[in-house]
Amino acid sequence: MANISLSEAEKTFILHGVEEDFRCDGRSRRDYRPMELETDLVSNASGSARLRLANTDVLVGIKTEIDKPNYLTPDQGKIEFFVDCSANAAPEFEGRGGEELALELADTLTNAYESPKAFDLKTLCILPGQQCWKLFVDILILECGGNLFDAVSLAAKAALFNTKIPRVTAALMDAGEAELLISDDPYDCTRIQIENLPILVTVCKIGDSCVVDPSAEEEECSIASAVVGVSKRNGKNYISNVHTIGEGSLHKDTMHNCILLGLSAAENLNNELVKALKLEESRVGSKHRNTIGFLK
Amino acid sequence: MPPPSASRKFMYPEQSVPYSVYIKQEHPDELFAKLEKPGKLQLEERPTFLKVGALATVKGSAYMEYGKTKVMTSIEPPRELNKQTKKIGTLGLVTCTLKYAPFAVKDPACIPRKETSMALALKKALEPVICRHEFPYFQLEIKVLIIDDDGCALSTAINCCGAALVDAGIATYDLITASTVCKYKDVEFVNPNAVIEQLVSTITNSESDEEHGIVVTASLAAVDQITECFQKGYFKPETLQQLTDHTLAINERILDTVRYVLFNKVKTLLEKEKEAREVIETINAITESTVAE
Incomplete structure (x- = not known):
């Protein structure tokens, strides 16, 4: 991702560290780097979150708009993800450089x-066939320090938790067209259920072992990784998306081990995320607070 | 906010809807009940037609029919990169472009999204198999056209590209093959067609415990590697492993077909060469004898 050049000696050092289960920053193969999570910091968005995972910095804003449902699925709302790799994150993202990575994310x-x-x-449908909510999940990558997939998915989930959809109080039918009345109380709103929302875990193969949460340097040493999307439902973990990234290939058994490692990592991560979000909400509540700038 | 390129690609007026919307819609459950379900799980490929060197104007090409799915691939010879390009490394660059014919699918609105995501997946599947160190500072362009999509479009495109790469004389580590398997309401569909692929993404009872989803795996049989595994849906980890094993079994069957076609191609080429040599030899013999006279 972020192109950093490493010498052969540095790569060998990282490789040996991973083999010993003692990585450069002192973590084991299954450990994540420290994270910082803030929600509700963009005033013009319905929901927002900013996640800092060591050097990776991601800001997510969610806009809610009213749209007409797709004719094939009249009873469903819409959600759209848009990723912008800012040129601040890495010089090679300048111009169209970050487009491919953004599309992939x-x-x-x-x-x-x-x-x-x-x-x-x-749940996003208002009137079947007539009106539905459309969520625009705009993801801005501010700094790129490895493991973008995990950071982006965690931030997106946090932002969706924070999203407040205004309550529709009435719908007037006017010549067959529906006209909506939206509650004028800004605190009268519905929330999105986040229990089942998937998170992504990148499992990176370095040497013969697999690690989670690779730093940018570790990503350089790996030729193949698997991204596993894990969604929790009724206490069980399900896989909602798997795909391989990187220019190399994996053995069948390695692939399976990667998925299992991803699942166990995702379970802990998911629990911690939900705990952190609930904690923040209970501390701050729905009180109006002064947002402190995140660019310290 | 759609990507700016999407509206340009999609030429139909935005307001129009296909007439099929006004036909009475079948409930997914009814549709499923009507479907022909495989009695026994048979890990076989569909009837396949493969022609390598289908186009005369490019270096390498292949045309493949996988059941009703029709795919055409063309590969240009590696092209030197502009010196200013920042991406230059010691490995050659591979770019994939994938286009859908506007009439390839029932609902053309989904084409822009399919094109971008499949091109990305195709690139990731093919990169590991190409000996990229053989053409540093060069770019290899692979173009795929989906003429008809009746399911398994991505895996057919990968198979077709594998054959076209050999036809183009690009060095590869192994022959690449890919296949698709679906699971819906506890029934496993091997090589799903377009109706099943569409059905798999819908689910009627979101509270139940059932699994649904699709798996595409591209593999290299000789070195026992998976170059690309793509899954979406909702699976337990055990199911995913089981389905991946099934795709790998089908991949080996497809490999036989591809190998057979390539073998025949080489054989006919060698025969032609031999014939040409014989003709030259007879001409030489005649001219020599006339000169001697």
């Missing part, structure tokens, strides 16, 4: 959210 999220069991679009 957005596509992976769309695939992971596609199953009705992972994210039920029916």
Whole structure:
């Protein structure tokens, strides 16, 4: 991703560290780097979150708009992911440089959210065949320090948790067209259920072992990784999306081990995320607070 | 916000809807009940037609029919990269472009999204198989055209590209093959057609415990590697492993077909060469004898 050049000696050092289960920053193969999560910091968005995972910085804003449902699925709302790789994150993102990575990120999220069991679009429907909510999930990558997939999916989930959809109080039928009345109380709103929302875990194969949460340097040492989308439902973990990234290939058994490692990592991560979000909400509540700038 | 390129590609007026919307829609459950279900799980490929060197104007090409799915691939010879390009490394660059014919699918609105995501997946599947170190500072362009999509479009495109790469004389580590398997309401569909692929993404009872989804795997049989595994839907980990194993079994069957076609192609080429050599030899013999006189 972010192109950093490493010498052969540095690569060998990282490789040996991973083999010993003691990585450069002191983590084991199954550990994540520290994370910082803030929600509700963009005033013009319905929901927002900013996640900092060591050096990776992601800001997600969610806009809610009213749209006409697709004629094939009249009882479903819409969700759209858009990723922007800012040129601030890495010089090679300048111009159209980040387009491919951005497309891949957005596509992976769309695939992971596609199953009705992972994210039920029916909850976004207002009037079947007439009006529905459309969520625009705009993801801005501010800094690129490895493991973008995980960071982006966590931030998206946090932002969706934070999203407040205004309550529709009445619909007037006027010559067959529906006209909606939206509650004028800004605190009268519905929330999105996030229990089943998938998160992505990148499992990176370095040497003969697999690690989670690779740093940018570790990503350089790996030729193949698997991205696993994990969604939790009724206490069980399901896979909602898998795909391989990187220019190399994996053995069948390695692939399976990667998926299992991804599942166990995702379970812990998911629990921690939900806990953190609930904690933040209970501390801040719905009180109006002064947002403190995140660019310290 | 659609990507700016989407509206340009999609030429139909935005307001029009296909007339099929007004035909009474079948409930997915009814549709499923009507479907022909495989009695026994048979890990076989569909009837396949493969022609390598289908186009005369490009270096390598292949045309493949996988059941009703029709795919055409063309490969240009590696082209030197502009010196200013930042992406230059010691490995050659591979770019894939994938286009859908506007009439290839029932609902053309989904084409822009399919094109971009399948091109990405195709690139990831093919990169590991090409000996990229053989053409540093060069770019290899692979173009795919989906003429008809009756399911398994991505896996057919990968198979077709594998054959076209050999036809183009690009060095590869192995022959690449790919296949698709679906699962819906506890029934496993091998090589699903377009109706099943569409059905799999819908689910009627979102509260139940059932699984649904689609798996595409591209593999290299000789070195026992998976170059691309793509899954979406909702699976338990065990199911995913089981389905991946099934795709790998089908991949080996497809490999036989591809190998047979390539073998025949080489054989006919060698025969032609031999004939040409014989003709030259007879001409030489005649001219020599006349000169001697």
